Amino acid sequence: MSDLEVSTRIARSATSRRAGTRRSATVGEVVAALVIVFLLLSALLPGAIAPLDPLAIRPLEAFSPPSPGSWFGTDESGRDIFSRVVHGTASSLLIGVSATAIGLGLGLILGTAAGMLGPVVDFSVNRMLEVLFAFPGLLLALFFIVIFGPGVVTATIAVGISTAPGYARIIRGQLVSIRRSAYVEAATVLGRSRWQILYRHILPNTLAPIFVLGTLGVGQAIVWAASLSYLGLGAVPPAAEWGAMLAAGRTYISTAWWLTFFPGLFIVLTATAITVLGRRLQQRVREQG
Amino acid sequence: MSAAGATGADPVLRVENLTVGFGASGAAVVEGVSFTVAAGECLALVGESGSGKSVTARSILGLAGARSWQRADAVELSERDLRSLSEREWRSVRGRNVGLILQDALASLDPLRPVGREIADALRLHTRLSPAARAARVHELLRSVGMPEPELRVKQRSGELSGGLRQRALIASAIALDPGLLIADEPTTALDTTVQARILDLLAEQKESGTAVLLISHDLAVVSRVADRVAVLREGRIIETGPTDRVLRNPEEPYTRRLIGAVPTGRPRGERLSVPVGSAPGGSAQRARPAAPVPARATTPRDAVALSVRNVTVRFRGPNGSTRLAVDSASVDLHTGTTLGLVGESGSGKTTLARLALGLIAPDAGEVRVGGEPWNPLAEKHRRPVRARVGAVYQDSLASFDPRLSVEAILTDAATGGARRGSPARSGAADRVRELLDSVGLPAGVLPARPLNLSGGQRQRVAIARALAPRPDILICDEPVSALDVSVQAQVLDLLDELQERHGLSYLFISHDLGVVAHMADRIAVMSEGRIVEMADTDRILAAPQHPFTRRLLDASPRL
Numbered sequence: 001m002s003d004l005e006v007s008t009r010i011a012r013s014a015t016s017r018r019a020g021t022r023r024s025a026t027v028g029e030v031v032a033a034l035v036i037v038f039l040l041l042s043a044l045l046p047g048a049i050a051p052l053d054p055l056a057i058r059p060l061e062a063f064s065p066p067s068p069g070s071w072f073g074t075d076e077s078g079r080d081i082f083s084r085v086v087h088g089t090a091s092s093l094l095i096g097v098s099a100t101a102i103g104l105g106l107g108l109i110l111g112t113a114a115g116m117l118g119p120v121v122d123f124s125v126n127r128m129l130e131v132l133f134a135f136p137g138l139l140l141a142l143f144f145i146v147i148f149g150p151g152v153v154t155a156t157i158a159v160g161i162s163t164a165p166g167y168a169r170i171i172r173g174q175l176v177s178i179r180r181s182a183y184v185e186a187a188t189v190l191g192r193s194r195w196q197i198l199y200r201h202i203l204p205n206t207l208a209p210i211f212v213l214g215t216l217g218v219g220q221a222i223v224w225a226a227s228l229s230y231l232g233l234g235a236v237p238p239a240a241e242w243g244a245m246l247a248a249g250r251t252y253i254s255t256a257w258w259l260t261f262f263p264g265l266f267i268v269l270t271a272t273a274i275t276v277l278g279r280r281l282q283q284r285v286r287e288q289g
Numbered sequence: 290m291s292a293a294g295a296t297g298a299d300p301v302l303r304v305e306n307l308t309v310g311f312g313a314s315g316a317a318v319v320e321g322v323s324f325t326v327a328a329g330e331c332l333a334l335v336g337e338s339g340s341g342k343s344v345t346a347r348s349i350l351g352l353a354g355a356r357s358w359q360r361a362d363a364v365e366l367s368e369r370d371l372r373s374l375s376e377r378e379w380r381s382v383r384g385r386n387v388g389l390i391l392q393d394a395l396a397s398l399d400p401l402r403p404v405g406r407e408i409a410d411a412l413r414l415h416t417r418l419s420p421a422a423r424a425a426r427v428h429e430l431l432r433s434v435g436m437p438e439p440e441l442r443v444k445q446r447s448g449e450l451s452g453g454l455r456q457r458a459l460i461a462s463a464i465a466l467d468p469g470l471l472i473a474d475e476p477t478t479a480l481d482t483t484v485q486a487r488i489l490d491l492l493a494e495q496k497e498s499g500t501a502v503l504l505i506s507h508d509l510a511v512v513s514r515v516a517d518r519v520a521v522l523r524e525g526r527i528i529e530t531g532p533t534d535r536v537l538r539n540p541e542e543p544y545t546r547r548l549i550g551a552v553p554t555g556r557p558r559g560e561r562l563s564v565p566v567g568s569a570p571g572g573s574a575q576r577a578r579p580a581a582p583v584p585a586r587a588t589t590p591r592d593a594v595a596l597s598v599r600n601v602t603v604r605f606r607g608p609n610g611s612t613r614l615a616v617d618s619a620s621v622d623l624h625t626g627t628t629l630g631l632v633g634e635s636g637s638g639k640t641t642l643a644r645l646a647l648g649l650i651a652p653d654a655g656e657v658r659v660g661g662e663p664w665n666p667l668a669e670k671h672r673r674p675v676r677a678r679v680g681a682v683y684q685d686s687l688a689s690f691d692p693r694l695s696v697e698a699i700l701t702d703a704a705t706g707g708a709r710r711g712s713p714a715r716s717g718a719a720d721r722v723r724e725l726l727d728s729v730g731l732p733a734g735v736l737p738a739r740p741l742n743l744s745g746g747q748r749q750r751v752a753i754a755r756a757l758a759p760r761p762d763i764l765i766c767d768e769p770v771s772a773l774d775v776s777v778q779a780q781v782l783d784l785l786d787e788l789q790e791r792h793g794l795s796y797l798f799i800s801h802d803l804g805v806v807a808h809m810a811d812r813i814a815v816m817s818e819g820r821i822v823e824m825a826d827t828d829r830i831l832a833a834p835q836h837p838f839t840r841r842l843l844d845a846s847p848r849l
Contacts, residue, residue, distance in 0.1 A: 187691075189681045190707070190758075200707065205692070
């Protein structure tokens with residue numbers, strides 16, 4: 001092969017790779033990114049976006065529909081719904097992220113144990129995961145809350161636990177296939193120790209796709225946590241949490257739709273935006289891999 | 290060059306000035322290709338990957354894909370114009386008038402259906418035969434393609450058949466309706482040489498019985514067994530065409546000469562197969578001639594034994610408690626600075642022996658020694674310090690690279706013993722990486738690329754550079770060139786030869802192709818069903834093979 005041929009080939013592959021990673025974002029992805037930016041601002045600086053106190057009661061203004069003065073209207077106690085939704089962002093996001101982190105953490109421990117510690121551990125962990133899989137995720141969360149009592153913290157842990165089996169199984173599969181891969185064998189032939197192989201090849205190749213999966217999981221975790229709050233098992237009123245707001249507004253849904261519509265809209269927007277961006281991230285990782 | 294002239298008889302297939310491209314703005318990948326194939330004649334389209342061979346074949350069948358466009362002055366099958374057929378008309382042509390045989394029989398056959406039904410499909414769709422008559426015809430077809438025990442095979446699915454039998458089943462389905470034209474696109478590339486020889490004989494039989502055969506291959510030696518005429522394709526154009534004998538004996542184009550020069554079979558050890566790096570492709574005729582033999586090297590094996598395998602046995606345990614002997618008390622010695630060729634068919638235990646030699650699996654009996662020291666069986670902890678002495682080059686080099694790493698990261702890691710970033714062991718690594726790239730003939734431009742974005746030949750060069758990085762004495766090369774085009778294979782073989790000279794390396798060179806092994810090795814061990822059935826100096830094996838299996842391999846090896 002001549003040098004010229006080699007360099008043109010590389011140039012071509014380099015451009016195609018660049019084109020692959022710098023594929024211009026779709027409209028949906030731009031909107032999703034804007035939504036996420038807005039949510040982050042709401043979580044970090046809620047006062048700057050919605051200056052009204054989310055807990056302040058103004059009985060005279062109860063049940064006012066959305067208006068220029070109060071964009072999302074007010075609830076049964078006259079609290080400003082826009083402020084409540086904005087101020088609730090932090091707790092909803094925190095619940096979603098921590099629940100996913102708990103799920104991923106547990107999944108990592110179980111999956112790594114099954115994938116790395118030999119056939120006995122693998123067998124036991126797998127049977128345990130199969131039992132957990134037999135329950136729908138939300139049922140598992142409810143079971144946990146029954147034992148430890150309702151509340152934001154238990155709800156978060158409950159959601160985390162119920163997502164863990166899924167992560168554990170994916171991590172195990174990933175580990176097993178990478179351990180048997182030709183490149184791990186090649187590293188052995190080069191004289192690398194088990195730790196070097198684990199640190200340099202197995203972990204990075206296992207974790208990169210898992211974290212993308214985790215991003216996708218945050219959206220789901222937010223929905224689940226909101227569901228638990230809606231059932232009165234997570235955050236309780238008057239806390240400005242989206243699921244709890246939905247539950248509180250349920251009574252007035254026929255007369256004052258805005259009590260439930262806006263918290264619901266934010267749940268949907270958040271979950272969708274995170275999922276859209278997560279998919280993009282997944283695509284990018286796959287292209288690079 | 291104009292039409293690949295007909296031999297006088299009415300052509301079954303006539304293609305005139307065919308141009309094919311992809312995408313709206315895409316440049317043509319096939320340009321102005323013209324040829325004819327007459328009944329009872331075999332025309333071979335020969336060229337490297339990317340030369341447009343397969344695209345040409347697919348365009349003839351209207352299968353080039355939705356994103357393709359094509360122009361042609363004529364594409365005629367038995368005087369029927371194929372250019373303006375509707376999809377429905379195409380369906381009646383494919384199978385009935387043209388049979389297609391692809392390289393990957395596993396992908397071409399439905400994994401969930403017995404092959405008998407797969408073959409009967411063509412009969413069911415295109416004929417009015419009764420089911421019983423169809424079954425009889427399927428048996429007849431399977432027998433005619435030399436399928437052993439056809440009664441048993443019709444009920445098996447493609448996954449249960451070996452590569453050779455699968456290819457036979459595919460040929461049976463292609464000839465089921467006795468089409469006038471058979472298109473075979475790299476029909477033997479994935480097969481063992483002995484199986485390849487049988488498949489080629491089968492194509493020759495079809496030709497004898499009056500079928501027109503269009504054979505597509507990257508390997509001139511393969512087609513020379515069957516083809517009456519050869520058309521050499523390069524960058525989408527036919528650059529040379531003529532009777533096979535004439536093209537092989539007296540090629541007009543330097544490029545054809547280069548393809549011929551790349552065939553290793555029957556070429557003495559040490560003779561260059563490729564044009565030296567640096568001379569332009571298609572350069573002067575003198576340069577492109579197969580190079581003169583390198584001054585003979587000291588062929589007497591030096592006494593020191595680099596790697597010795599003593600009476601090793603490996604058993605694989607099946608899921609139902611059964612065991613299979615993968616390697617059966619095999620013994621081989623690799624002498625320092627020489628090449629030991631290990632040849633055998635797939636499933637003969639070659640790769641298992643390679644893994645033993647690499648210390649990746651432990652033997653059930655026997656032992657492997659490196660430089661006289663214990664090596665396998667041995668705890669990995671004790672073997673690790675000596676690992677640098679034994680390197681490996683694999684067939685599928687892409688899979689052997691961590692997909693996240695660039696060429697630079699791969700080579701730096703290999704050159705520094707896996708040292709972490711910032712550790713003192715990494716100083717000077719950049720120079721060493723450059724040196725490695727130089728020694729395998731790659732430009733520094735490949736450093737930031739990932740192996741995925743390199744060509745097959747470039748990847749194999751990176752793999753060799755990685756293997757050389759710890760400065761080993763021994764390289765275990767497991768089918769290092771069988772995934773490559775013949776011309777690229779020639780370059781890689783030359784490179785391995787050159788590196789051996791320069792660094793005094795010892796190679797255990799494994800291949801299913803005796804032609805390749807004979808070109809590379811000082812000594813050859815022939816393996817069959819887990820046993821070493823014959824081992825001797827290369828000259829002896831070639832001149833006087835003792836074992837019948839060796840003789841079979843020798844006969845099957847594609848040569849010019």
